[in-house]
Amino acid sequence: MSRAQPETRRRGRPSTTSRAEIVAAARRLIEDEGAERLTLRRLATAMGVGPSTLYRHVRDREDLLVLVLDDFLQQVPLPDLPRAPRERVVVAAVAMRDALASRPWAADVLAVDGFLGRLDDASVRLVEVVLAAAVEAGCSSEQAVDLFRALWSHCVGEVLIRARSRTTTREERARYPGFASRDPRLLPRLAEIGTRWPHIAARDTYAAGVRALVDGMLPRPADGA
């Protein structure tokens, strides 16, 4: 999974541009101006190459974004991890969320096919932490994967939803009233909550969900231990 070296001199015309260069340039462009402004033509012009040249080194735009995110994730340091397996899972899960949420453009590729499998070894250390802690807490491999997958779904959903709802402007909010003005007969609870929803939903309750998943899917510790 670590990147392969150019063992010996290749056969055809030597490349003047490398995948690493493309990823670096793309990352610079994204962090400076946001992922929406990253078009392949802009990237190509910024690098002084033709647009189609990029496709020699990158499968498509989505692939490029995965590489950029991987590049970022490799540099994220591991958090301090508690001894107790249960708390270790919580800390790792929250760290995963934090890393991904810190880059809004991550949402664009979080759910692409086989995402985790495409990442570098260094980028999936937190996955390892969760699995190892789960096994240490008494899980089988299968149970550890089940727990991780639940945490991962939760994480992907949270990051995506939050990333997408940053966009809202005032006119948008006027056009789509959200949960305001719901029929109180059909939807009494929603009607009662009404306009308070955005305020309530703005709070960060992610860790509570993580704790619930961990408590529910990890074997209970032996009584009195």
Added chain:
Amino acid sequence: MSRAQPETRRRGRPSTTSRAEIVAAARRLIEDEGAERLTLRRLATAMGVGPSTLYRHVRDREDLLVLVLDDFLQQVPLPDLPRAPRERVVVAAVAMRDALASRPWAADVLAVDGFLGRLDDASVRLVEVVLAAAVEAGCSSEQAVDLFRALWSHCVGEVLIRARSRTTTREERARYPGFASRDPRLLPRLAEIGTRWPHIAARDTYAAGVRALVDGMLPRPADGA
């Protein structure tokens, strides 16, 4: 939130095509050939109008997909709901997942800004069920929303990830080895699981996650009751 009627005769040139027609035609096209094949030009031609005409009735492609999904969700019947609030939440959450997972194209719009708020009253009945059951179990409004949001994140993540990983072909799997061939020194657990991951991950453990979230975020019932 229910659709408004055309109260009286409007002012300008009368429309020959309606939003409802567009949504119906789009849904037919999607269910017949998949969401990838739904292009606005194809839809326009199928309806016998120009492409830009659609933009008079629909804000953009994403908006159209939300409307189509809403159209579908309105027709999904409520499942049989257990009396016990705890189990009622579980059944509602699983029904939500099932409805969304039954239409792979739903994944394209599940995380758009303010998604739930854009749906018709009839489409969010399951949201109401969860909130009402949570309150019945002793939650405050805020706690009920917290629980729902955790379930919703979990749901969105699950549906998205599953929808996107159906695409995998054999060549793809060869190109991206996933969790096979990970460094056993850095990632011992992942290396040990290796190629078993896809098999383990294929199992449906969604309900287990839901139960964990419910057990963890709903107030414990009074002892002995």
Added chain:
DNA sequence: TTTATTTTGAGAACATGTTCGCAAAACAGC
């Protein structure tokens, strides 16, 4: 040295989502 092979770079070309400007078709006021 010449020729075949392989790989890269690049511009043209295509489909798509979307915007713009204009003509058509209704109503309101005169």
Added chain:
DNA sequence: GCTGTTTTGCGAACATGTTCTCAAAATAAA
């Protein structure tokens, strides 16, 4: 009935992701 206003339909046009085709630049074989 005529004029101004408002809303709709439509085709042209634009930016974008992506593919295709061909020339360029290297190695391997002859």
